[in-house]
Amino acid sequence: MRLEHGELRTLLPHRYPMLLLDRVDSVEPGVSLEAVKAVTGCEPCYSGIAEGQAPDRYAYPASLLIESFGQGAAVLWLLSRGPGTTGLPMFTAARDCVLLRQVYPGDVIRHRVRLEQVVHGAAFAAGSSWVGTDQVAEFGSMMAVVRPADAIAERKR
Template sequence: MRLEHAELRALLPHRYPMLLLDRVEAVEPGVSLEAVKTVTGCEPCYRGIAEGEPADRYAYPASLLIESFGQGAAVLWLLSRRPGTAGLPMFTAARECVLLRPAYPGDVIRHRVRLDQVVDGAAFASGSSWIGDDKVAEFGSMMAVVRPVDAIARAS
């Protein structure tokens, strides 16, 4: 199964500039997913960088890399749930996250996500992120819980 950007928008509540996946290239519901995020120099995180800054200043923020992986995990969980199950997944915790090297504009990041366990409205995922043959991050455990959409709307 492959999901294009429009289908991701239908699944996730995120919108520009925080929808951090471009497509899902493969998914086996309940098991695994491979998603793609292309880093571009036009993203808001690069807006304040002054002319002449060194190249390392363009490293993609670690927080956005983690969020992008988490969105892949959310898509996998959403596609793995029983039809008619309501609610939105909300990120709650990450453990054993290791960032091995930065990503830069022009890099295509591939998130490989595994759904490890689903228990009472909570899901646990793990995996890694790659640029070509280089592993750039490892995620030992990422947890999300599901909350009713109306409860989230009341809190905001």
Template sequence: MMDIRKIMELLPHRYPFLLVDRIIEVVPGKRVVGLKNVTINEPCFQGHFPEHPILPGVLIVEAMAQVGGVFALTSDNIGENKVSYFVGIDKARFRRPVRPGDTIRIEMEQVSVKRGIYTFAGKAYVDGKVVAEAQLMATFADK
């Protein structure tokens, strides 16, 4: 388990763009599970949409990427002086809306690591139902 303080040691993201609240499971080299608590205080809800707040899909994908980044940084000896760069998204699908009060459970599985490119397949769930899924790619560079 990792709390927000440990996540902040690993990721450079900060409010309002730090989108992972907790890591609840890590199986090195295989998978990671993280949580994102969605509140009405998210800045995006001012405009998306004030009368019917829905978390934008792109933020769900970013949360998935951040969970994958935590996983790669802790599973491999990448080093703490590295920053992750999102380099690709494939097969992204959005299945259900995510609203304030929801907790997103993000499950990411490592598919491969080739030439410094990490590929993850992931799904995001709310109340046991898939809300989004995607295949994500990232690499790491010096800060």
């Protein structure tokens, strides 16, 4: 099964410029997924950078790389939850994630995500990210839950 960008927009509540997946190339719902994210110099994260910086300063931010992988995990999980899921996926914990190589504009990242466990409404995913044959990141464990927006907005005091 392959999911085009429009289908990702129906699954994820994230929107431009925070929707950090372009396409899902293959997915076995509830088991594993391979997703693609093309990095371009047009992304807003490159808009604030001062002129004349060294080449390494154009590395794609680690925060966005991790978010992109996390969105792959969210798609994999949400597909297995079936219709009727409402709420916002919240990234609640991560463990043993290693960034191995920088990613630059022009690189196409492939996330290989496995859904390890779903326990009482919390999902645990793991996997790796690649540019060509180079591994750029390893994700030991990422945990997420889905919470209704009004429950998030309601502040416990």
